[in-house]
Amino acid sequence: MTPEAKARQDIEQRLIEAGWVIQDYQDIDLGAARGVAVREYPTATGPADYVLFIDRAPVGIIEAKRAESGENITVAEDQTLRYATAPLKWRGLMTPLPFLFESTGAIIRFTDARDPAPRSREVFHFFRPEQLAHWLAAPDTLRRRLASTLPALPTARLRECQVAAVGGLERSLAHNRPRALAHMATGSGKTFTAITAVYRLLKFARARRILFLVDTRNLGTQAHQEFMAYTPPDDARKFTELYNVQRLSSSTIDPQAQVVISTIQRLYSVLSGEPLDASAEDISLNELQQMPQQAKRVRYNAAVPIETFDFIIIDECHRSIYNVWKQVLDYFDAFLIGLTATPDKRTFGFFNENIVAEYTYEQSVADGVNVGYDVYEIETEVTKKGAELKAKEWVDHRERQTRKRRWAQTEEDQAYTGKELDRSVVNPSQIRRVIEAMKTAVETQIFPNRKETPKTLIFAKTDSHADDIIQCLREVYAQGNAFCKKVTYKAEDDPDSTLASFRNDHYPRIAVTVDMIATGTDVKPLEILLFMRDVRSRGYYEQMKGRGVRSLDCDGLKRVSNSADSAKTRFVLIDAVGVERSLKTDSRPLERKPGIPLKDLLQGVAIGHRDDDTLLSLANRLVRLAKQLDDKARARVETVSGGVSVADLGKGLIAALNPDRIIEDALATAEARGITRSEDTLTAGEIAAARAARVAAACTPFDRPELREAIESARREHEQLIDHINLDQVTFAGYGEQAEAQARKAIQGFADYIAQHKDEIAALAFFYQQPYQRRALTFEMIEELHDRLGRPPLMLTTERLWSAYARVKTSQVKGADARRQLTDLIALVRFAIGLDSELRPFREQVDKRFQEWIFRHNAQRATAFTPEQTDWLRLMKEHIAASCSIGRGDFDYAEFADKGGLQKVWGVFGPALDGLMDEMNRELVA
Template sequence: MDIDGLKPETQARLSIDEQLKASGWKIQTWPKVNLGEGLGVAVREYPIDSGKGQYTDSADYLLFVNRLAVGVIEAKKDETILSQVEDQTLRYATSKIKFRKEEAPLSFLFEATSQVIHFTDLRDPAPRAREVFYFFKPETLQTWSKQDNSLRYSLKNCMPELEKATLRDCQVSAITGLEKSLSENRPRSLIHMATGAGKTFTAINAVYRLLNHGGAKRILFLVDTRNLGKQAQQEFHAFKPQGTQTFFHENHIVQRLNSSTIDDAAEVCICTIQRMYSILSGKPIDESAEDVSLHEIKQNQQQGKLVKYNPAVPIETFDFIIVDECHRSIYNLWKQVLDYFDAFTIGLTATPDKRTFGFFNENIVAEYSYEDSVLDGVNVGYDVYEIETEIGNKGAELKAKEWLDHRDKLTRKKRWAQAEEGSNYTSKDLDRSVVNKSQIRQVIKAMKRAVEIEIFPNRKEVPKTLIFAKTDSHADDIIQIVREEYGQGNEFCKKVTYSAKDPDGILNDFRNDFNPRITVTVDMIATGTDVKPLEILLFMRDVRSKGYYEQMKGRGVRSLSYEDLHNVSKSATTDKDRFVLIDAVGVEKSLKTESRPLERAPNLSMKDLLQGVAMGHRDDETIQSLASRLTRLSKQLDKRGLDKVEKLAGKPLPQLARELLTAIDPDAINQKALTNAKEAGITRSEETLTDTERQTAKDQLVDQACQSFDNPETREVIESARRDHEQLIDHINLDTVTYSGYSGQATDDAEKVIQTFKDFIEQHKDDIQALSFFYQQPYQRRGLTFAMLEELHQALSKPPLLLTTEKLWTAYERLNQGGDKNTKQKANTQRQLTDIISLIKFAIGLDAELKPFVEQVDAKFKKWIFRHNAQRSTAFTEQQTQWLRLIKDHISASCFIERDDFDYSPFSDHGGLQKVWGLFNNDDKNELDSLLAEMNQELIA
């Protein structure tokens, strides 16, 4: 049928008919009605009372389910503003309908053109029209008709008060804020919670409440990588709702989608947004696409292949969609997935940007920033340590005729040959076209030295460290050099990338076991993956996306108790109270964009063009750009390279390019459309072809031309052929470290820490005993106990101050205040609780130099015992001196000693109180008590 000549209203109705049929409705026209033809029947031109008891008006479509009228559709021509038609639809729904016995209004109201559908449910508390992608199935309206309440009624009136006992305040705020938003029928809600604050745990609590009280039947949990999907599934399975003895998955079926089939019984579906797009667009999924974060895929501004209605996954499949890490997965191509379903959309993110706020209609239901999380002790703060090298900053020169290794990027096979011509390479070329192992080695050596001497001087083992590399090849070079420089074996340092063998197993070991101490990744654990014991992040790649960079930093922020940290880092003596970002590429200073630029096809790399085409970016500009690149490449490759591409693609490279150009050629499209019409028995000329027929023909040509690029191996061989096959290994230019130290921002932070400490002392000098001890002179007459120090330490280390002894000491060292300039070089003493005495005395000006408490006690002890030996008729014996040293060591660790302490080790190992009492018994006078009192005063003074 040629629909171009029909009236606009008739064209719209034909389109609506097709949509209704696709969603399971039988189409009939009054009065030829057969309500027994199917469960759902849509009757056109059904008589409606015009208001005078006469059925002179008619509804465009009256919807019957199981012979009962349930809804009405008002059909309009395209470009009609549907909100202006709502009164008409409502009038039909509330009027008398011929042969209908029930008087209650029809519940389900639709206004539709061929392009847009609006829907209103009169059962809702405040019925409001919303746009839907397609019509609901008859089975859905039948289910809704039988329910006492609509979903939105339940959200407003049936949600019980939240049990708060097991939730953090930020989680309570997020859930209550979300439920308030849903009760107001807001379609999109954004939860902004810092990494580590428990976004997924919060979401699972909300899911449980929505399923059990909110009327939800199925919820989609969208992620953007397969790894995050596995992690989400584990958290659902580990969740035990408050007040129950069973786990979530024992009462609610949780399905992680690995195919296009959704289990009818599933109440929670976990799925990558790439897979769901594949299901809805009809485009087979490239399995490898689920392993790459959407941060790593540049998206074209134009949409790729559009999603289409899938009767197996109707628009009402999900009531809610929770989008994890929504800052990176809801725009452009992927947005179609969210637009398809008639569901509330809930976003979870730690790093929102302007687009995120805009997409969620600025409806931020909870906001919990990284700064808030650090103040609450949920996360830890971080310091930035910078490493710069000469070649890392400026590059180097390679002269012609130099003998160099040339290494194949894929096989890593080397050949020894002369450089054909001289060249200067820049820092951007490093680890891509040129590898300078000296540059990598200098960074690793500088990191090792900094961690051991400045950053964590008291650790016996390497703190858990994550290194971000540029590429898989770069990661392999780093691993080799790390193992060499640390003198360790394979278990010490491993690669965790999607291409690695058993990455999940290595990641689990990294979290929970002693080894590996260092892992190297490209992107697998750059976002969303928790490794709580991490204390060092080394950036050996730059990042230009602000959001992505914040996500990468977020791998280190998770707080961890002493016990859990000690399990994997045996020499840790406190809770995890910070992490250190080591910047070896200027990532902290490089210009960041608010979000990844949306590049047009001509500016995309070959890799992004190929990946984009495979994922559905099929607009003319992308197709033409790829064809041009392939044509250019075919002229650059030798026969070996061309044969390799042809073997995998099944076609010569020039033919691949030619087919792409043909697919968007108007003449070829017309010819294909005419062929299609002829095969369908329809007589057509180029002039009578419809736009729909042309578009169908074009889609067929484009799909056929792009078929070769579906194979990831084909894309990889084209991409590797495009690149220079080999990297030059520069062993001639040796690198040197030009700077290694904390950044200026870290210095500013240290000054803030110290000022906060001084302000605290001034504010509490009269009400905390350990502080008043130093202010109420002469403090030698008073006893400073270990319990006093513990009270002070607890007050300083809890939120919002979070001032541990280690953190305060590090701050002073960073500013190089208070004494020996070589303190950093010899710092190898564990920070202990009594070091807070030294910190206080230095902060309030009683000491001119900041030294560890044990060093101060040692110095005072030497003076004290020298003075006593000079004053006594006989000096202390060797045995007495040994006991006095034991007493001195105890005061160093506990700031006070009394008789009862001699019942414990190490004193009990040498005879205890009885032994020491006898040693200091002199002429019927025992000196022990007076010596203890004197040492308690003088060694702390």
């Protein structure tokens, strides 16, 4: 058989598999099937190798070439186009045929002439006739729709990095780039970003079906939940109400599904015909790729043709997609979109260096999306040096799988290294010492004020190692089974439910895993990662560290760790095996000088310390401090800094050290001086000068002493020194002369302050200006006054002032034992300036005035209130007692909304409502 004949045989075999009928020109019967491929069909420029007919109409050309022509097959594109534009015999002149193929049988290239700037691409197989008919029936092609301007992206619910990623991807698709990579830090919302892009591709680009590839079954479940929870910005319905989403659990793809979630392992099984092992989808590909496996070629499957998906989104597209699994990505004729936090050179190469978004871990920390981390090291003698078992020693021998033990003597001397621990040798004492050291460190140094163990994840070497760790944890912490759980694929408990409890419930406090939650799985409350296994892969290590980086607000953290007193601002990586030193990781801790106080870092930068360690440590402290401060403290710093926030000051330092930006500045400077430079020809001096200029600009704000003092003052107000050294004892119980003197001093300071600032502070002006102002005393006024009183040197709180009056003017103070509210400051002001002869809680005063006010109304028949109106007025009175005033907008609060809100109360009072509210605001407060 000649090479040409062999190529045609392979081509025709593939056409038949795709559902085409092959005919000779002399035996043509276009009614034999919907899709007919006719050999040697005559055209005005000679016979075409194959002309494709659908529903009796010519639609395409196949130019056949022998296999040896594979590397030069693109040179045949002009020949294919000539046949496609030439009149066909018996057909006369007609529009060019749109579907153009060149093939050697082994290689197939395809061009859709209707695309903008038509560009050929290699495809795994021929398309089915039904697919080409579907494309012909559409008014335009997918690539033409992508090239047109999509509607503007709504940005209200998106972070800046997500907006950049979606925008970059859509620009890439508009230019018909087949592969795109979004490099986004763990925790920055890659899946949410991907779903946003999927929604826009389905709705505006009219994509038929999109594949969302995940690493493990567990991550498929998590992705499915995120699709179900997603609400588009332009539609009140959930994503799954608008589009069908299938989580693939068999070999059958739902023809109605517009999004299919699957592991790459399952699709490989479907396409290769290789049975899927029951646990294959439960093991991360980072681990699975190291297992010996007999690679089997992916073959064409008519039930899952190559046109099944328009787009494939590869979540966590780490290095594992480049071996046997890559066949799945080669099979489908689809755009490939990669999402990863840990790209390497192969990742960039696979995606043709088309990086549509780049958002690093350091940037995510600076933006407050993620938290920074500190490294705490634990080293033991056996971990470092190993040990030796002498011959004839009586020790336990345990089978690895069954864990069945036998008591026997060792046969010979056996030395083992730290790396052999928990594989060939188990040393319970080593595990115990590490766990004890972790417990002590967490309770005394890392989180000394926590009452419960922070949520902790331990990475074990094997499933057996995880069991040993679990037993040791329960003994060292003297806790029951619920305290710590194993989250591996071999765990007896359902791993999904255990993981859900670890994420959302109080117990378990500690989870031990091998690889199940090493990548992708979201556990925001995690604050401790303990590594009891080393990791060879840099990318995999970064993924594992990523389990701890996610930020969490105070309420979210307190839901599972009740004694937490602030938002999650960091996590701590406890390294018990030297994993941090054994790798050069892509992201290092921003904190380089943990022992130097913030004020010294600020001072050091001011006097000229500009090394990376100092600047990154200061940046880390500022970003962390920004999360801890309340709005008022942040505003005070911004007043001094000229509007620059604490977080932005830290971000500026990180940005100044960005090596890419330094190179760009150095090149721009050289160009401005008329010097031609490239990145490779820049001198060390030019790069250093560019760095110095960027750093100087970022450090300029810290030259101002008042800014340094404002930052340090904000830190002092937030933090307290806990003195564990100087022990105290009770020497007296009761009020003494010194206590009364302090109380009198506080009262005098309060009186002097309100007298001095009566015209400056709105709340004080309200009381001093008589007759009463005809505007309401607002809660914001009281908050402002409370904030000013609480600053140095007064440091007066409502609680402290009330206690001081109770000590000095006992007979005039009522409700001294009641719980204080912020509005009690109104009562304090009125008492201090002589408007009231008794100091009573503000709520009591409001209650008394309300009774007097409503009695006056009811005494006049014309203004008497009905029982329903009285009930509403009591609710309004309670709101005034807590918030100083009431207005229409307040009826959205739950206590009103549950009873019908503004619409209902308007129906009860009618147009008189606004007047009644104004009257109550005056009568009950002033």
